[in-house]
Amino acid sequence: MLLLLLGIVLLHVAGLVLLLVSTIVSVWTSGETGTSDLWTNCTTANGGYQCIPATTGEWIQAVQALMILSIIFSCLALLLFFCQLFTLQKGGRFFLTGTFQILASLFVMSGAIIYTVMSPQWVPGTEAFGYSYILAWVAFPLALISGLIYVILRKRE
16 A cells, blocks of 8 residues: 555655656757747847746736646645545545646646647747646646546545
8 A cells, every 4th residue: 555655645746746847847849940839939140049938918917827737736636645544444435636737737638638739829930849847747747647646545544
């Protein structure tokens, strides 16, 4: 049982780390002329490096908010799991923890979908999606799977 709990916690932490990295690192799109992320759009033009803040549209602010919410809900789910681990009665399920983690996965999915649809307005068409964008999509199923495991998991003695 202890090994199962350790595996669940490691899965949760792996998803949380991917969420943190994908939100913080500035490579949601990359190309020969620059990179773009949730916070800035940096380009190299005429030998200079220019970064424009991400205040050009409501959609990028929605993506920022959804990614931050996903991190907050995932952290809260991990904290709730540890609290419920010690306070939940025998035979109880981790519904609250699972709900928070599933919400975190839905937030990251929504943010990534909005970025996918709206990024052509924000970045040049010659750029491709970067590794932070891919990490966000990888964090989605990890968070969803760990949330579903929490919902199914029963506390034993």
